[in-house]
Amino acid sequence: MSTISRRQMIAGVGGVIVGGAVASALPAMAAPSNFAKTAEWVPHKVDPAIGERFGYDGYYHKGYGCCYGAFYAIVGQMAEKHGAPYKDFPFHMMEVGKSGISNWATICGALLGAASAFSLFYGRKERKAMVDELFRWYEQTAFPIYTPKTDIVVNKEIPTSVSNSVLCHVSVSRWSYTTGIPAKSKVRSERCGRLTADVSRKAIEILNAKIDGKFEGLYGKQESVKYCESCHGKGKESPIAKGKQDCTPCHSGSEATENKFKDHP
């Protein structure tokens, strides 16, 4: 075994783990590949209008929330029309993104659901521009846009705001600050349900265009990111910046980022 690397020793599904606690009954090194090989998933075009409604209904379905809603709007539609492998996906897992991952308010769960759906079908090089387009559109768009016509859970006009951020915390708190409506309220939930519909539609438009070979990103790099990267990007004098989010919400000295732990409000 001395000529086999540690990584080869950690064999894939059907193989063995040598020297560890786990060992299958199969012959040693029967499958010397590393890590589980998963079948290729082929995308199908889906309907943006149905997706919008699936997103909204999915948000409320069992309280699974935004990430499940957006993911189901895409992959659920494929499941309902095309069966396996789509129907066998453990959709309940996508509840993970609810409220920005178990209420931590990090990434907007609707964006996570859509990006996860893209990721089923496209590797990172193909997916990059799709995610960039969706996320940059989100940063700059006043939500919600969608108004359900029937079976409306909270039948009110919902005021809008632009978040400038893909983070749930910024998106929701800025909306609550702007509108005066509590972050924990049925109206705010409705806002997020409709936003899930909006993200579902946009993501489906991107996916359908990609499948047709017609996808083109319309949103360029944000001005703030260009500016910060000019000193903090790769190879620059202070190359510490990581990421693609609009820098302004946290790095423009706004009232929100003043010291709130001293002499506040």
Added chain:
Amino acid sequence: MSTISRRQMIAGVGGVIVGGAVASALPAMAAPSNFAKTAEWVPHKVDPAIGERFGYDGYYHKGYGCCYGAFYAIVGQMAEKHGAPYKDFPFHMMEVGKSGISNWATICGALLGAASAFSLFYGRKERKAMVDELFRWYEQTAFPIYTPKTDIVVNKEIPTSVSNSVLCHVSVSRWSYTTGIPAKSKVRSERCGRLTADVSRKAIEILNAKIDGKFEGLYGKQESVKYCESCHGKGKESPIAKGKQDCTPCHSGSEATENKFKDHP
């Protein structure tokens, strides 16, 4: 059809979609349930030491990154020992979390991978304390801890930092700022590979304890969150706060959040 609600009309897998572009060959309303029903996933205990190594190797495997690594450390171990349904999960999808979701540097992908694994087995009420424990531990821990003993990709001592944040942007940029090592470099990648090992081990310890009925969270709510919620929580005078992240990185008036678009540096 007039007595059937819109939500019933959007039927689950095996059902029909009435009035939309999609219709199956099955009799109308054959399956009037909403949304795909997925089988229950039963968790198995897995080995923390193997998980640590799987996390590290998974991070580098095909460049899939942190989220894939942490998820594979948990669910991949179950796949290699127990086969279906674990082995049929489309693991490649978990590349979505790489670099905080397609390089957007939102949630740390290793945390997303671990939380997603939890979500396969536990609904939000059960999962909440598990995620809280993992994320709060992450905020307060100096990473990386793990040092691979063989097949080390970047064989150097890796300096550590505490991020106070579950966000990739803050975690990586603060580490780069502290250590002086570029955010886009092989040493920084190695830091994140080892961090993936650390998150994998901790998540497995939480999962194993949960399966044994012995899980107890040790990390309480952060002082900053308690303080901010005293005015911005539900039912308080300005109930706009959303989330559970430590508030200090963005709301303590630190140097990092000063106006960087004017007279900077």
